[in-house]
Amino acid sequence: MTQNTENPTPHRLYGRRMGRRLHETRSHALETGLPELGITLPENGGGIDPFSLFHMQVSEVWLEVGFGNGEHLIEQLKANPNVGIIGCEPFMNGVSALLNDVPADMRGRLAIYPDDAAALLDRLPENCISRTFVLFPDPWPKKRHRKRRFIREENLDRLARTMKDDAELRMGTDIRELGFWMFIHTARHGAFHFLQKGPHEWRRRTPDWPETRYEQKGIAAGRRPVYLRFARNLRQRP
Ligand SMILES: C[S@@+](CC[C@H](N)C(=O)[O-])C[C@H]1O[C@@H](n2cnc3c(N)ncnc32)[C@H](O)[C@@H]1O
Secondary structure, three states: OOOOOOOOOOOOOOOOOOOOOOOHHHHHHHHHHHHHHEOOOOOOOOOOOHHHHOOOOOOEEEEEEOOOOOHHHHHHHHHOOOEEEEEEOOOHHHHHHHHHHOOHHHHHHEEEEOOOHHHHHOOOOOOOEEEEEEEOOOOOOOHHHHHHOOOOHHHHHHHHHHEEEEEEEEEEEOOHHHHHHHHHHHHHHOOEEEOOOOOOHHHOOOOOOOOOHHHHHHHHOOOOOEEEEEEEOOOOOO
């Protein structure tokens, strides 16, 4: 596994940052919400204490990579009152939707990194994240673009470094080939083990796994999503 904290590789983000022009309410949510809940990486290249990112005290820190409009993230905040969630999303329309929709009493348990999750992961300490979600990530279906997929060796290294022992990594997709890719890459990486042992468990969401917008779109288009649950292996201790 590579360590990324001392010599972070330059980050290159593919995909959209802005879509339709924002409605006034949404741009207001962005203008007021990002200074309050947005994460800025220290300019000196220093690290970040994830617990310090929240205005409320939390007992665990979870991470959602590519939260889209934030529906899943909000449901997880509602269901887990002791958890703080860091959401990473470079698409500003999505960030504004989350900021607009998150209930006021949950804002203290939300922190937003409006950019590439890899850059944030490089600033987090080892062994600090209790759960990670990578739900319906961009599929990059063309062969020459597959190296842009979020689940790939160097990002699995980043997750392996920052996730706690036994922490769960949840991934979903409605693209069959990407499901296979995410399964194979994670299973072969060496720091994670597959949690679903029963037949066809990967066909169903667990009850504590709210639906996402892209999942709904995929199902409406006749595709059958896969739901993958891995856990960080226990670290070898001397
Ligand atoms: C297909 S959408 C899925 C959104 C949401 N998870 C859902 O299921 O409805 C994938 C999202 O991942 C975001 N994304 C892509 N690369 C990312 C990265 N490196 N870090 C964080 N988010 C990323 C995109 O901007 C996009 O909004």
